[in-house]
Amino acid sequence: ALEFNINKIRNDFPTLKQSINDNQLVYLDSAATTQKPQSVIDVINEFYTSQNANVHRGRHTLSEHATTLYEQARDKTAKYFNVLSKEIVWTKGATEAINLVSNGLRNRLSKNDTIIISALEHHANIVPWQVLSEQTGAKLIALPVNHDGTLNIKQCCDFIKQSKPSLLTITQASNTLGNITNLEPLITAAKNVDSLVLIDGAQGAMHLKPDLRKLNCDFYVCSSHKMLGPTGLGVLYGQYEALNSLDVYQTGGEMIDKVYLTHSTYRPAPAKFETGTPNISGVMGFSAALDYLNAIQSSELHRYEQELFKYAAEQLVTIEGITIYSNLSDNIGTLSFNFKDEHPYDLATLLDGYGVAVRAGHHCTQPLMAHLGLNGTLRASFCFYNTYEDVDIFINSLKECIALLD
Numbered sequence: 285a286l287e288f289n290i291n292k293i294r295n296d297f298p299t300l301k302q303s304i305n306d307n308q309l310v311y312l313d314s315a316a317t318t319q320k321p322q323s324v325i326d327v328i329n330e331f332y333t334s335q336n337a338n339v340h341r342g343r344h345t346l347s348e349h350a351t352t353l354y355e356q357a358r359d360k361t362a363k364y365f366n367v368l369s370k371e372i373v374w375t376k377g378a379t380e381a382i383n384l385v386s387n388g389l390r391n392r393l394s395k396n397d398t399i400i401i402s403a404l405e406h407h408a409n410i411v412p413w414q415v416l417s418e419q420t421g422a423k424l425i426a427l428p429v430n431h432d433g434t435l436n437i438k439q440c441c442d443f444i445k446q447s448k449p450s451l452l453t454i455t456q457a458s459n460t461l462g463n464i465t466n467l468e469p470l471i472t473a474a475k476n477v478d479s480l481v482l483i484d485g486a487q488g489a490m491h492l493k494p495d496l497r498k499l500n501c502d503f504y505v506c507s508s509h510k511m512l513g514p515t516g517l518g519v520l521y522g523q524y525e526a527l528n529s530l531d532v533y534q535t536g537g538e539m540i541d542k543v544y545l546t547h548s549t550y551r552p553a554p555a556k557f558e559t560g561t562p563n564i565s566g567v568m569g570f571s572a573a574l575d576y577l578n579a580i581q582s583s584e585l586h587r588y589e590q591e592l593f594k595y596a597a598e599q600l601v602t603i604e605g606i607t608i609y610s611n612l613s614d615n616i617g618t619l620s621f622n623f624k625d626e627h628p629y630d631l632a633t634l635l636d637g638y639g640v641a642v643r644a645g646h647h648c649t650q651p652l653m654a655h656l657g658l659n660g661t662l663r664a665s666f667c668f669y670n671t672y673e674d675v676d677i678f679i680n681s682l683k684e685c686i687a688l689l690d
């Protein structure tokens with residue numbers, strides 16, 4: 285792997301080179317979606333320019349070539365997470381991957397079952413379980429979360445032991461706070477009571493690059509667009525037996541074995557869960573995104589992101605009137621904060637005037653906002669393509685915006 289070279293990296297991301305409102309763009313919204321390196325953009329362009337064909341159907345050269353690249357991308361994804369290729373299902377995002385699993389359990393759960401979620405979850409990892417609970421009668425309960433949004437792991441493990449869930453679903457890192465979940469003990473506690481475990485890796489997949497075989501969860505979901513890849517593509521990992529035992533989600537072409545007029549048989553996973561023409565160019569783009577990530581040593585990437593985050597957090601805490609909600613000691617690089625009682629939208633709008641892109645609001649985590657007693661926060665989320673200069677501009681702009689409000 286290459287050494288971490290921030291100047292080269294900056295140069296690889298064309299969107300970062302522009303001005304917004306006459307200022308150099310400082311992009312601090314990577315938790316919403318990451319920017320794309322030129323290599324990803326080129327691969328998508330190349331696919332439509334000279335390779336376009338449908339996969340898995342044709343016997344002609346273009347179709348076979350597209351199929352090879354498409355399946356190679358699955359292999360690459362499996363390798364990134366240290367799992368088997370047949371355990372990787374393409375979806376249209378983390379959201380669809382969670383819906384695929386929740387739908388796949390619709391005939392397995394009943395009123396005697398319990399599903400555990402947490403107040404830290406994105407709506408995408410809450411609402412599908414509410415629907416499943418309504419459909420099956422399964423009890424939906426939440427892990428105990430401390431007042432500050434952190435977890436007392438011992439208390440959580442005891443809770444799992446006592447509740448004996450059929451499914452535990454939890455995020456690897458909070459999209460709002462950036463807090464990293466200490467997953468291993470929770471998964472062990474769940475496995476000790478024979479529970480299935482789903483991990484929402486939308487925020488963790490790139491920053492934390494998990495070894496899923498070691499992690500020992502049954503399901504793991506993530507989104508290409510939060511890992512330098514294109515939108516409209518997600519990944520569902522399922523430990524093969526757990527995956528294959530899920531009921532079918534969407535049905536139609538490709539996922540079938542034999543179709544008669546009145547009934548059909550299905551192929552085994554992953555084909556069973558991939559119906560219709562897939563997002564082929566998206567898969568090609570994601571493949572290039574993984575190449576990009578694989579070329580950087582993940583320990584170097586992590587070290588740089590952590591140093592940058594620390595640099596930002598240390599300056600943010602010194603600004604009078606700022607309250608930070610993120611756990612600063614175990615974080616993927618996301619700062620959630622407010623200034624006094626100011627509405628976060630106002631500061632976000634002012635910051636945009638300085639070319640600084642941050643997010644404001646509830647970040648699709650209304651239960652977490654309720655838990656913290658907030659209506660919303662400002663969120664500055666960092667990625668390895670951000671620089672120390674980005675942090676300086678962010679902090680100085682924030683100070684100027686605050687002076688305008690005060």
Ligand code: PMP
Pocket residue numbers: 315316376377378379380406408409455457458459484486487507509518648
């Ligand atoms: N879970 C988490 C933790 C997220 O941050 C997101 C995206 N904000 C999702 C799930 C949903 O991902 P997508 O919108 O790409 O389906």
